[in-house]
Amino acid sequence: xxxxVKPTESELxxxxxxxxxxxxxxxxxHEILEQSKEAGYTTTLKLMQIMHEKGLLKRDASxxxxxxxxxxxxxxTQQQLLxxxxxxxxxxxATQLVMQALGHHRSSPEExxxxxxxxxxMEKKQS
Amino acid sequence: xxxxVKPTESELxxxxxxxxxxxxxxxxxHEILEQSKEAGYTTTLKLMQIMHEKGLLKRDASxxxxxxxxxxxxxxTQQQLLxxxxxxxxxxxATQLVMQALGHHRSSPEExxxxxxxxxxMEKKQS
DNA sequence: CCTGTTCTACGAATATCTTCGTAAACAAAT
DNA sequence: ATTTGTTTACGAAGATATTCGTAGAACAGG
Numbered sequence: 001x002x003x004x005v006k007p008t009e010s011e012l013x014x015x016x017x018x019x020x021x022x023x024x025x026x027x028x029x030h031e032i033l034e035q036s037k038e039a040g041y042t043t044t045l046k047l048m049q050i051m052h053e054k055g056l057l058k059r060d061a062s063x064x065x066x067x068x069x070x071x072x073x074x075x076x077t078q079q080q081l082l083x084x085x086x087x088x089x090x091x092x093x094a095t096q097l098v099m100q101a102l103g104h105h106r107s108s109p110e111e112x113x114x115x116x117x118x119x120x121x122m123e124k125k126q127s
Numbered sequence: 128x129x130x131x132v133k134p135t136e137s138e139l140x141x142x143x144x145x146x147x148x149x150x151x152x153x154x155x156x157h158e159i160l161e162q163s164k165e166a167g168y169t170t171t172l173k174l175m176q177i178m179h180e181k182g183l184l185k186r187d188a189s190x191x192x193x194x195x196x197x198x199x200x201x202x203x204t205q206q207q208l209l210x211x212x213x214x215x216x217x218x219x220x221a222t223q224l225v226m227q228a229l230g231h232h233r234s235s236p237e238e239x240x241x242x243x244x245x246x247x248x249m250e251k252k253q254s
Numbered sequence: 255c256c257t258g259t260t261c262t263a264c265g266a267a268t269a270t271c272t273t274c275g276t277a278a279a280c281a282a283a284t
Numbered sequence: 285a286t287t288t289g290t291t292t293a294c295g296a297a298g299a300t301a302t303t304c305g306t307a308g309a310a311c312a313g314g
Contacts, residue, residue: 008301012215020218026261043303045262050301064310065261078216078227085212086232088139089205091147094232098225099245100205101213105221112246118226119239135271153291170273172292177271191280191291 004072004080005054010047013037015056015070015077023060023069131199131207132181137174140164142183142197142204150187150196 007015017032018024030044048068051057058071082097090097107115134142144159145151157171175195178184185198209224217224234242 010302016215016218039302040304041260042262042305046264046303047301049263061262074216075227078224079231081212081216082224082228082231085208086228088143089201089208091143094228095234095238095242097205097209098228098242100202101209101221101225101228102245102249104206104209105213107222107249109250111222112250115222115225116243116246118229119243122229122234123236123239137272166272167274168290169275169292173273173294174271176293188292193292 004076005056006080007051007056007072007077011051011056014044014047014051015072015074018057018068018070019074023067025065025067027065029068131203132183133207134178134183134199134204138178138183141171141174141178142199142201145184145195145197146201150194152192152194154192156195 013033014029017029021028021032026045026048027041029048030039030041033039033044048057052059052068056070056072057068059069060067086092086094086097090100102115140160140163141156144156148155148159153172153175154168156175157166157168160166160171175184179186179195183197183199184195186196187194213219213221213224217227229242
């Protein structure tokens with residue numbers, strides 16, 4: 001089991017963009033980042049270089065303008081962070097986290113139904 | 128709207144202990160911290176002093192041995208961290224987070240029922 | 255070929271977090 | 285009164301994260 005590096009706050013923002021867009025150049029990532037955050041171009045570049053060293057990103061450096069891509073999956077990272085959070089902030093109770101999350105975010109009836117279905121499937125599997 | 132300070136990793140551990148125990152001395156907190164972590168006493172002390180400056184803790188300094196207490200609620204802090212997480216890692220979808228959390232943590236049928244009830248209540252309220 | 259633009263690499267400054275040594279205040283025990 | 289132990293305060297070292305300036309390579313257009 002390759003234990004995964006824990007991304008920092010800024011690194012998570014970049015990962016988020018790459019998960020959504022797929023492989024991208026530094027410029028592209030930077031442009032999106034800029035919309036929500038003050039940052040110089042070389043700052044974004046440096047961050048992505050470091051992430052590459054850490055193994056969080058892969059890159060294709062064959063052309064002059066390198067292309068970066070997330071090398072950790074969104075799901076695995078989500079799980080990693082959820083586990084930590086449940087552990088330190090929610091007294092180890094996933095249920096508590098779930099209810100807290102539902103309570104403060106307007107979910108549409110359709111979404112609620114999806115969750116119900118999900119619950120049912122889980123119950124079947126257990127037995 | 129008092130925007131809340133974001134606790135660091137170590138600060139969260141201390142908050143967790145204070146939420147559980149209620150008002151405590153540095154020594155008491157440190158003793159518990161030690162069980163899961165290598166740390167010197169003055170490290171814990173310093174951390175708690177900083178947290179006090181930041182407004183994360185209140186303290187009663189009337190006696191020689193000060194008594195500390197969390198001054199941010201567990202629920203509010205949970206919400207703050209959840210929001211950030213949903214935003215940066217779950218594409219803004221609380222539903223996605225909920226399903227991910229349920230999928231990887233064995234929940235008992237009783238817990239699943241509680242969640243179902245919760246879902247129903249929410250749906251009523253929306254109207 | 256020259257010029258201006260875009261890109262990477264590098265290194266260093268800055269900021270933030272974490273850890274701990276030391277000293278002074280205080281209290282309890284001898 | 286002196287010693288011993290516990291506590292706070294302070295400051296600084298060490299570790300990690302973030303930001304950016306500068307230089308040089310690569311490229312595009314004239």
